[in-house]
Amino acid sequence: MTSKDKPSLSYKDAGVDIEAGERLVDAISPLAKATRRAGVMGGLGGFGALFDLKKENWRDPILVSGTDGVGTKLMLAFETGIHNTVGIDLVAMCANDVLAQGAEPLFFLDYFACGKLDAGIAEAVVSGIAEGCRQAGCALVGGETAEMPGMYPPGHYDLAGFVVGAVERANVLPRFAEMKAGDVLIGVASSGPHSNGYSLIRRIVERTGLGWDATAPFADKPLGDALLTPTRLYSHAALPLIRNDRIKGLAHITGGGLTENVPRMLPDDLTPRFDRAAWPLPDIFRWLQEEGNVAEDEMHRTFNMGIGLVFAVAPDQVDRAIAELEAVGESPIIIGDIVPA
Incomplete structure (x- = not known):
C-alpha cells in the first residue's frame, strides 16, 4: 500500500x-x-x-x-x-x-x-x-x-x-540592614494547609479509610471539599503595610512551614523565636497529626500550622501594623520575636 x-x-x-x-x-x-x-x-x-x-x-x-x-x-x-x-x-x-x-x-x-x-x-x-x-x-x-x-x-x-x-x-523587602534582635513577628491566619503537604495528607486519608464524600472529622462538610479549601491571597493585608513602611520583612508560609520560611527573610546573624502557644491550632492540623501519628517537628516543617503570612515589625510599629491589619478584616497575632542566631 x-x-x-x-x-x-x-x-x-x-x-x-x-x-x-x-x-x-x-x-x-x-x-x-x-x-x-x-x-x-x-x-x-x-x-x-x-x-x-x-x-x-x-x-x-x-x-x-x-x-x-x-x-x-x-x-x-x-x-x-x-x-x-x-x-x-x-x-x-x-x-x-x-x-x-x-x-x-x-x-x-x-x-x-x-x-x-x-x-x-x-x-x-x-x-x-x-x-x-x-x-x-x-x-x-x-x-x-x-x-x-x-x-x-x-x-x-x-x-x-x-x-x-x-x-x-x-x-523592596526584606530589609536585612534594618532588622534587629527584639523585632516582633506578627502572623495572619491561613485557611488550612493551603497547597503544601498534600502527599502526606493523601497518605493519612488513605490510612483512615475515609472517602472524599465522608463528613470531615474537623469540619461540617465533605472531606474532599474541606481539603480543597483554597490558599488565601494576602495582597489586601500586606500591601498597606508595605506602602506605609510598617514592616521590615515578610514571609509566605509554604512548604517548610514556619521553621524554614521565616528564616528566609532574616539576615544570617538573626533567627526567629516562636511562641507556639500564641495561636490556636486549627482542628484540621490536630486531626492530621493524630491520624498520621506525625511528630510535632515534622508537622511544623511540613505545614503552615494555621499561619499563612508572617511580618517582621519594629517594636514601635507593632500597634500600627496590627490596627491596619484589623482594618482589612484580619485577626493578627504576635507569634514570636527575632533573636541573635
Whole structure:
C-alpha cells in the first residue's frame, strides 16, 4: 500500500482538537477581561502580553517575578471532580511569594496541560484562576493550553503559574540592614494547609479509610471539599503595610512551614523565636497529626500550622501594623520575636 492509499490523518485524529482549544479561549475571555487593570495593553491571543507601568504611576519600580504550581493537591481535584478552586491556589502560590519581596502583583499567566482537553474542566480551572487574580488584584493576561495525547491519564492535568509584580525601589523587602534582635513577628491566619503537604495528607486519608464524600472529622462538610479549601491571597493585608513602611520583612508560609520560611527573610546573624502557644491550632492540623501519628517537628516543617503570612515589625510599629491589619478584616497575632542566631 502506498502512502496515497492510506487513510488521511489530521491533528484531531492524533488526539489534538484545535477547535476545542479555540472554543475554550472564547469561553475564558470574559473571565480574563474581568481582571483587567489600567496597565494591560491588548487582550488574549497575542504572542505576548504587554503591560504599561507608566499608566499605573510607578515612579522607580523594580519588577519581581514568580512561578509555582499546585502540587499533588491536584490529585484531590481529579478524585473529587472539584476543579474550580485549584486555580485560586495556583495564583496564591505565586502572588503571595512576590508580596514577600514587597511587590504588588500586576499580571498573571497560566499553563494548563492535559492529555485530552475537556472544555468543562478547563473552564472551571480557569474560572478559579480568574477569581484568584481578582483577589490578588492582578490581571489575567494570557496563558497556554497544551493538549498532549499520551502524556497524562484521562481526566488529569497539570498547572503552572507565572506572576509579575512591581515594588518601588525604596520598599523592596526584606530589609536585612534594618532588622534587629527584639523585632516582633506578627502572623495572619491561613485557611488550612493551603497547597503544601498534600502527599502526606493523601497518605493519612488513605490510612483512615475515609472517602472524599465522608463528613470531615474537623469540619461540617465533605472531606474532599474541606481539603480543597483554597490558599488565601494576602495582597489586601500586606500591601498597606508595605506602602506605609510598617514592616521590615515578610514571609509566605509554604512548604517548610514556619521553621524554614521565616528564616528566609532574616539576615544570617538573626533567627526567629516562636511562641507556639500564641495561636490556636486549627482542628484540621490536630486531626492530621493524630491520624498520621506525625511528630510535632515534622508537622511544623511540613505545614503552615494555621499561619499563612508572617511580618517582621519594629517594636514601635507593632500597634500600627496590627490596627491596619484589623482594618482589612484580619485577626493578627504576635507569634514570636527575632533573636541573635
